[in-house]
Amino acid sequence: DGGITQSPKYLFRKEGQNVTLSCEQNLNHDAMYWYRQDPGQGLRLIYYSQIVNDFQKGDIAEGYSVSREKKESFPLTVTSAQKNPTAFYLCASSLLGQQETQYFGPGTRLLVL
Amino acid sequence: AQSVTQLDSQVPVFEEAPVELRCNYSSSVSVYLFWYVQYPNQGLQLLLKYLSGSTLVKGINGFEAEFNKSQTSFHLRKPSVHISDTAEYFCAVSDLVQGAQKLVFGQGTRLTINP
Numbered sequence A: 001d002g003g004i005t006q007s008p009k010y011l012f013r014k015e016g017q018n019v020t021l022s023c024e025q026n027l028n029h030d031a032m033y034w035y036r037q038d039p040g041q042g043l044r045l046i047y048y049s050q051i052v053n054d055f056q057k058g059d060i061a062e063g064y065s066v067s068r069e070k071k072e073s074f075p076l077t078v079t080s081a082q083k084n085p086t087a088f089y090l091c092a093s094s095l096l097g098q099q100e101t102q103y104f105g106p107g108t109r110l111l112v113l
Numbered sequence B: 001a002q003s004v005t006q007l008d009s010q011v012p013v014f015e016e017a018p019v020e021l022r023c024n025y026s027s028s029v030s031v032y033l034f035w036y037v038q039y040p041n042q043g044l045q046l047l048l049k050y051l052s053g054s055t056l057v058k059g060i061n062g063f064e065a066e067f068n069k070s071q072t073s074f075h076l077r078k079p080s081v082h083i084s085d086t087a088e089y090f091c092a093v094s095d096l097v098q099g100a101q102k103l104v105f106g107q108g109t110r111l112t113i114n115p
Helices: none
Strands: A004-007 A010-013 A019-025 A031-037 A043-051 A054-057 A064-066 A076-078 A087-094 A108-112 B004-006 B010-014 B019-021 B023-025 B033-038 B044-050 B056-058 B064-068 B073-078 B087-097 B100-105 B109-114
Touching: A004 A087, A010 A019, A019 A031, A019 A087, A019 A108, A031 B100, A043 A064, A043 B100, B004 B087, B010 B019, B019 B109, B023 B033, B023 B087, B033 B064, B033 B073, B044 B056, B044 B064, B044 B073, B073 B087
Parallel strands: A010 A108, B010 B109
Antiparallel strands: A004 A019, A019 A076, A031 A043, A031 A087, A043 A054, A064 A076, A087 A108, B004 B023, B019 B073, B023 B073, B033 B044, B033 B087, B056 B064, B064 B073, B087 B100, B087 B109
């Protein structure tokens, strides 16, 4: 089955801790994205990548970091600098192009202890 | 930069009634529009998209949307809803930033179907 997987489904972070959210896709898509979803605010773009070893900041990149060492994988690290990390995080991927559909993973809910 | 406005944050309807979820976008030369559905604690699933051609777009689960360039709208409709349509619906416009696609989402409309 082709698709996007995210793990874990739930993640708990302690104060001052960095945590990493996993995103893997087997759709052979070049582009991958990370979004943050808060109630009543829709989805906001954190980072995106169009090619291996290259990525760009989205609208709310502060306190987050990413890497793209493999085409299939785009992990997101929520650093201790992100003061309000509690949210639902969604990963997506697509072919390159403005008309392409973005396909979403099932999401990871991050909670702060 | 493009923007999207979903005019209703919540829409309650009775089962088997028709529904319209409203979406307006900022005007642009090229417009590519999407509707996604999100069931509780899940990711987003594409319902339908408008790229070009016919202004009436049919999607999955009996939904359709009409692209109206003069009113800069892309409203989503279903003639008869089912309990299983209870979900949050997002309208999005595709922008191009430094050669990369960027989806700009509306704030979402929560559709609640009452029996």
